[in-house]
Amino acid sequence: MRSLAGRDVFFDSEGFLVDPSQWSEEMAEQLAREIGISFLEETHWRVIHFIRDYYLQNGRAPLHRELKKGSGMPLMEIEGLFPGGIKMGARLLAGLPNPRTCGM
């Protein structure tokens, strides 16, 4: 647990939020700085919001093909936007959980 964007937040060993409902845009900005993105541009937000909205609607992360279609951006471009790429970067900033849930 650590304090982030003004609240106590639990992260797992790979840096994912344990509880996705704790996410906020302010938190995403702070996490972004920690992984080397000094400022989240509109393209970052487009990806983050799409991933997050998709998750809240479907209960899972979007597949790459769904992300490409939904964001209207080429996958290579999205991969390049986030250190760690889509899976370990964009999803992490969007506050998605690491899908391991049995505490293993």
Added chain:
Amino acid sequence: MKKVRLTINGRSQQFIIDPKRVLLDLLREDLQLTGAKQSCDRKGQCGACTVIVNNKAVRSCLSKVVDLEGAEVITVEGLGTPQNPHLIQEAFVLSGAIQCGFCTPAMIMAAKALLDENPNPSVEEIKAALRRILCRCTGYKKIIEAVQLAGRFLRKEITPDQVRPNPNGPKIGVNHPRPSAILKACGVAEFSADIKVEGAAELAVVHSPQAHARIRSIHTATAEKMPGIIGIMTAKDIKGTNRLKLVVADRPVLCDTTVRYIGDPVAAVLAETREQAVAAAQAIEVAYEPLPVIKSPTEGLAKDAIQIHSDQPNLCYSQPQIRGDAEAALAQSAFVVETDFSTQMNHQAPLEPEACVSYLEEGDEGEEPTLVVIGRSINIHVHLGMLQGALGYENMRYEEAYTGGQFGIKIDITSEGLAGAAALHFRRPVRYIPSLTESMYLSPKRHPFEMKFRLGADRQGKLTALAMDYVVDNGAYLSAGRAMVFRALYMLSGSYYIPAVKALGRLVYTNNPWGAAARGAGPPQANFALESAMDMLAEKIGMDPLEFRLINSLKPGQPKSTGRVVEQWPFPELGEAIRPHYNRAKKEAEDFNRKGGPIRRGVGLGTHAFGISMSGDSANVAVELDPDGGLAVFAAAADPGEGNDSMFIQIAAHLMDLPMSKIRLVTRSTDRTTATGPAAGSRMTYMVGGAMVDGIQKLKSAMAEARATTYDQLKAAGKPTRYMGTKKNQDAAAIIDPTTGLGPSFESQVHSIQMAEVEVNTQTGDVKVVKVTTAVDAGPVINPQNLEGQLEGGVDMGIGYALREEYVAGQTKDWISFRFPTIATACEMEHIIRETPRVRGTLGATGVGEMTMVTTAPAVTNAIFNACGARVRHLPAIPAKVLATLGKS
């Protein structure tokens, strides 16, 4: 070739056929009659292939087609259909005799052969007729009851309609048939090997015969020239990480430089037929350079031990638990038991092999195809992610087929990586149907535990302290190994209040088969030590074992070993509920033993408080109002036999006030479901069912707000029709403190006290379990048959664990060498069910799938001691160990 004419399900057909072919293969492969199953590599050990030939139940894997000229064959498909089932099929459905369903068609055919000849068989006659068919899920009890019910139907004493619950009546607490049961009874539920894939090639795999070695070379030239070969795949052909990472990335799909246990996959062959693939796999020559083999945790922890994984120490995880001053408390205790216990490596033994199908599905124009993997996973989203990384391919979908039992074995994946890699590499649809021996090689095992144990009590018999140092043989790959260590700590104090605790669990890499989840996953091992020591301490104090347990029960407001204070603890009530049965059993044993003779009867107890919902756990389920007013439920909620379909449908119909036929479950595909975690940890009812309840409440609130009673009205009000339900454990932190082992743990508990009555032959060491009585409180019961089915199957598995089963690498290769429990060893069972609603339970309910076997092994070994004074501390309690403890080795 030879020509044979057979009548199959009423249709006369001629077959010009290879004299070596057996009836099972003709039925499954040529006629697509896949109701008859294959589990034991056609050795006649499992009976899953049983059909009727000339009015007799016959194992079709042993019957050569050429020997059947003129025979009349009936398969399960010839009995009835889901729309028009046979009375025996209805009896199996209505008796709750169907869990995973893999053995069901065979059981039904054997029952038909019996009932055609003898419409009113005794239990012993039923057991004799079904003796060649194995079942892992049910403990055989409800199968026997199903045959009895079928007899009543056939004798016209009663009709199915008189037994079937009113579908329009109450939904909760009622034995509404599982939606999937009729499909399984009629043989139309498709397990992985039943799925027809046009143009599919067959995969065979080369497994390492070495426990630890470097791969020097793999010579494939001879194999490549063999008939039917499409190609050979080695590690270099896998484009991703080639590591299946559940927790750490240590397990290769195909070994690249090193093999680390007997059975590690080294190469794979794709061919037009399975026989061709297997023949070519045998022709592949692998040159190994042997490395020192770490055979045990002790060897793994030795100073000069070779490191099995270059990037991780052999001691791959350790976790203490310290509360109070256990050493001081033990030193001051009036009574102390100090001894050691061990439990064996075991196979979870699902009947279905580790079968898997994979193919590339064409996408839209310009898009890469989707790699589809169909298999037995209980956690399809996590496993999909593992496959994406290992194979280096993102566009994938995992689909759960009907699954022939799993009992924890599918917390991790095996054949899926191989089949998926082959489908990608060769661009061909692939079927990988491993043999039983191969399935045993591939799959993870129950971890063996070695435990040094001390337990103290004061003069009044109150527990003072527990100390345990335990070492867990992790085998070659981590998988879910850490969870076995910390789950044992989470539940270390079992049903009791123990003021001081000092424990240390260590997980060690060895070159043995790798371990993962197995029903209970950690607690069955640790609780064997605790419950054995409880009996030993009671003996030392001179107290009755039941009284001793009850005076030490935890109470609301007191902490478990993790320090977490409990708010509910309905264990003493279970003790009182079982007391009359205990007194009856003790008296019967005394009367029996008074007669003298070498066979002695004993009574033993085992208890546990099994944790439900681990800290940090969460689940989500989407629900959607359908245009016809029904409800769709979306969640990757695997159902390998426990009855999750019943749970969802009965609860949803109850809350929505809908007929059960209006509830639509969407659970099997990663494309369409929420990622809601594994069907493991007995969490499905409590967590996933709870998330569904939350989703339904959100939907109902929206409908109330919009004053809508229909889909159209809800839409017209501008409200969504789909809602995401969630359930979260109260503790967001997932782990206990690494230095003290204190902190959050399970949010609720299912309580159990089990009593075994055994007869021990003191001359041979043979133990017969006569009866097991289980008192359980899992909260309000949603479907009584499903709960009883879990109890009965778990008890049978627990008895196997206690007395017989063991997986010995390189020696255990089939169901005979595994010593699979049969209907002959099935014992009488009785259940006492209490239903204390839990504060955060799903309609007050918890879960029951694992608890039921956690208490069985100590109950049995305590009963052995009670019978004859033999204290077996090292499982399994095979006759030689019983004799040895009696000084008769």
